[in-house]
Amino acid sequence: xxxxxxxxxxxxxxxxxxFIDLTKLPPAQIGTGQLFQRxxxxxxxxxxxxxxxxxxxxxxxxxxxxxxxxxxxxxxGRYNPQRIFTLGGECSVSVAPFSWLAExxxxxxxxxxxxxHPDVGTPASKYSGYHAMAxxxxxxxxxxxxxxxxxxxxxxxxxALVGLHSWTEDDFPNIARSSPKR
Numbered sequence: 528x529x530x531x532x533x534x535x536x537x538x539x540x541x542x543x544x545x546f547i548d549l550t551k552l553p554p555a556q557i558g559t560g561q562l563f564q565r566x567x568x569x570x571x572x573x574x575x576x577x578x579x580x581x582x583x584x585x586x587x588x589x590x591x592x593x594x595x596x597x598x599x600x601x602x603x604g605r606y607n608p609q610r611i612f613t614l615g616g617e618c619s620v621s622v623a624p625f626s627w628l629a630e631x632x633x634x635x636x637x638x639x640x641x642x643x644h645p646d647v648g649t650p651a652s653k654y655s656g657y658h659a660m661a662x663x664x665x666x667x668x669x670x671x672x673x674x675x676x677x678x679x680x681x682x683x684x685x686x687a688l689v690g691l692h693s694w695t696e697d698d699f700p701n702i703a704r705s706s707p708k709r
Contacts, residue, residue: 567606571599571623584670585650592619592657596676599623617658618646622677625665630678638665638686643693645702652697662686663701 579590600623611624628636648659650670663669667680
């Protein structure tokens with residue numbers, strides 16, 4: 528297991544998932560310290576070490592990525608939450624929660640992705656970091672092994688990208704294909 532003090536990398540961070548049902552709180556309690564008293568918190572640990580960190584099928588640390596995604600979905604499934612609050616090391620920690628919520632809410636779910644990067648990379652992109660593929664995966668454009676794990680994907684029209692200022696040449700054809708709003 529990793530500690531918060533260690534370097535953030537696929538093999539050395541944990542994702543913290545808090546499942547908060549705001550519908551069960553009286554309006555006066557929302558925004559107070561009482562918010563987290565009625566939530567369940569779960570940690571999805573990532574094993575430290577070098578196992579599964581090689582580049583495979585165009586994704587750095589694919590074995591570790593797939594294993595953590597499966598663990599995160601298993602933890603979320605245990606709680607069957609209506610809402611999810613995540614804290615994690617980088618953008619890909621949002622893939623499991625948003626996919627879970629897409630299964631639960633279908634077209635009633637929209638994602639506002641606030642980031643300086645579009646995160647629409649694919650395994651065919653020059654950059655092989657999975658964190659740069661989060662939106663592509665969530666909209667069904669990604670590695671088949673990763674996509675098979677997801678309970679659902681989002682229609683690209685349900686995703687809005689905000690704050691973008693850092694693009695790579697690979698992003699332009701990917702964004703045209705997946706067409707999230709920008």
